[in-house]
Amino acid sequence: MKSKVVGLDISKNTIDATIVFQGSDESWHDSFLNKEFGFNQLLKWVSNFTLPREVLFCLEHTGYYSRELCRFLDKQALDYALLNALSIKRTMGMRREKSDKYDSLVIARYGLKFYDELKPGSFLQGDLLRFQLLLAHRKRTQEKEMAYQNQEKHLKHCFRNDPSVGFVLSDLKKQRLFLRKHRLLIEAHLDEILINSALKEHYDLLRSIPGVGKITALTTLVHTHNFKRIKDPRKLSCYSGVAPFKNESGTSIRKGTRVSFYGNRKLKELLNFSALCAVRFDPQLKAYYQRKVAEGKNKMSVLNAVRNKIIHRMYATIRRGTPYVVHPVF
Template identity: 35%
Template sequence: MKNYSFHVGIDISKLKLDVVLIDKRNTKIKEHFVVTNNTKGLERITSLLKKWGIDFKQTLFCFENTGVYTFPLSCFCFEKKYDYWIVPAVEIKRSKGISRGKSDKSDAKDIAFYSIRNIDKLQLSSVPEKAIQQLKLLFTEREKLKKTLLIFKATKENKGFTPTDVYKTVETHNKKTIKFLEASLKVIESKMRDIIKQDLKLKRQFQLIKSIKGVGEKTAIYFIIATKGFNVFASARKLACYAGVAPFEYSSGSSIRGGTKVNHMADKTMKSLLQMCALSAVRHDAQLKAYYLRKQDEGKNKMLVLNNVRCKIIGRIFAVINRDSPFVDTYKFVA
């Protein structure tokens, strides 16, 4: 494990970055300054650290994942080849313990101290490939269009319950809007397919995931996006935790014996997609269907068994990616 001499905590907002530099030798704030969240401000971070004689090879930059506002800083660190660590905001918040008051400076300080205390958890971050960035944005737009379509299609519920002349005032406009949205949805889905076809690695991963029964096109694309081309999660168990389908024990001492259950913190989109995959798999995959029926006969809860199927699907996805070969249904060879 690399031993860093300096830790830089950065609190990110839309317009500015609060930067705190801590020297690990005395764990006191060495410097605090504020820069704008743009190219000019990012270059100022480098110039100020150079001015103070900071060795960038011995410096770790740490900041929260605040979505799109984080992207310029992560790209900057990646291009400069700085070591940087993007941490979920909830993890830093829970690591602080009891705290009173809040400011951007104190938040930056807490982020820097987090990187010092939790150095054993360090996973250096990197910017995903351009194709994955494009897929992520397109998938987000697709989800927005789907939700909008549902809203506009709900207008049809008025038909037959409101006077005909009243309903006709919006019917034509509603049909045109739905037609436009459906056409836009097809264009976005076509672009996503084209991006995957043009990237040999992503195309191979897409084909491998799709070889698993129950896993559709949208799920395969989302797995590629969420795992950044399977470069983020080291094991199927870690991905299952992220998806919110990994079971955990809940017990304490001799009196508390809670049932094993999943945690509410999860990627809800992935969890929803996996649920649809599980429902499809128990109908069309002979092995998972037999497992599902056997567990139900044993008196297991239906949702518990479906969650187990979701975990098995994640395991299969990791297996086909790791061995770089399509899924083989060995169950059909069983006598």
């Protein structure tokens, strides 16, 4: 266990750093530029206290702002951990101050306290990064396309045979068709990358599972880092917000099990579509769904169980290395 932690609060232009030591209440702070020159200055500053390789760098997962710093630390073979901002917030207790300097101190203390539970950081690169960016771009395009489509339907319903909305409807249709064309171009680019990608084998295995489409398969590969970061299906169920948890207290509160509000909503939404598709076209899951509903189970509860079954099928297929085989129900 390392007894020295540097907490880093990342913003677009600057990095606030605070170093703390095990068994000491003292801390030291400084600020650096969020670019390679600033990264080197950060290491020189840390060297005034100890060797950089003896330090654990802790930072919140701030997306693109922290990416270059993670790349730099990875290149220097230095240990770092990407932390969940909500986890840090829930362990701070009463807080009266909000500043970048104080945030870096809180992150450092969190890293020192929960060092044994932290996982080494890793960032997406190569094809996984390309898929992540393209999937996010496709999602934004699709949302705009759906917004135009809903507005078009709304106007048609509320202004039937009214010539005053003719131009608006025509323009909405043009915008919708343009976005649809653009979305299809993005999907075609995804297919081009897949052809020569090292992820193609795992992608094909996932696609062999009934209900798992192209977007669901790619999104799963991205969030699990090609099944190297999230190696257990139960952890992916928890991460995606489909794992049920107890909700009990004492002898009076018995609310049964329910899924947690905390989870990756995008992945959960895709898994929901996969489950809806699977209970229609997969003989086993269709029979399972119909049997449980006939027993009086809540439909959404049964559908959530189907989501979990799909996740377990993903991991089983990847571990086995052979496509999923659909068995008929007799």
